[in-house]
């Protein structure tokens with residue numbers, strides 16, 4: 656079983672409008688409200704792959720209850736920890752080919768909730784059914800910056816691998832900490848934030864960057880490059896992944912789909928090539944759809960064989 660973690664989930668509201676009028680009333684006909692947050696996107700893709708998955712994280716208030724209900728309705732097992740604060744809404748206004756987003760910050764977590772969640776998490780990690788943990792997204796206010804390191808420490812205690820997809824200070828803190836995830840999946844922007852300078856998509860430059868001390872002891876580093884595929888380091892092996900060109904509809908969430916592919920491949924003990932293929936095919940399949948965290952697996956095999964993996 657795969658355990659996914661979403662520490663600051665949301666109800667994602669989409670408002671499609673022909674025209675977005677400022678400073679007046681806009682009426683929306685087709686509203687969609689879905690459970691959101693990067694970890695829940697990962698969860699949905701894993702469910703589509705028929706992997707056994709349980710979603711956890713922090714949840715609160717009426718919107719939290721709504722998320723649990725909607726996940727259960729689509730057959731996604733979940734075991735969230737309830738907090739006193741309210742789970743947030745995130746609004747995307749789709750208008751004239753643009754996407755204007757209004758993102759609530761979400762609840763502030765109290766000290767006792769922060770400690771109690773670690774106990775809840777440990778119980779789930781300890782379960783012998785749990786084989787791997789995928790942690791995605793930002794930390795809500797109130798949790799200390801090394802919170803993910805604490806969670807990874809718990810996974811290490813039970814020898815369970817972690818795929819981590821976060822950015823900024825919380826990722827930097829993890830890289831500096833003694834407890835290491837098995838995989839990280841930054842994009843080039845996130846990599847640039849980490850090392851404090853611009854990063855190109857040049858494989859030779861990426862190879863030098865990933866050899867830096869900061870990345871020591873992380874078994875897999877997979878840098879996703881959008882339409883340029885990915886660059887990966889697995890221990891001392893380096894790979895460039897080239898992907899075919901596709902008809903892109905909405906690439907938001909492609910990184911989350913990629914994380915689902917990585918986690919699923921590790922769960923089934925795939926070799927390096929198959930892991931990289933699965934990760935990139937799922938990223939592409941997400942980009943080809945309108946919905947975030949949704950893939951049409953009908954095109955899986957066709958794309959799988961078109962991916963080129965080069966050993967560097």
Ligand code: ATP
Nearest residue numbers: 842879880881882884907908909910911935938939
């Ligand atoms: P997000 O934050 O929106 O989830 P990301 O920046 O983390 O995305 P990307 O690098 O954009 O992740 O995409 C992940 C993977 O999806 C890529 O490695 C690639 O395999 C696939 N992908 C994304 N966009 C495209 C595209 N335009 N053409 C082909 N493949 C794509």
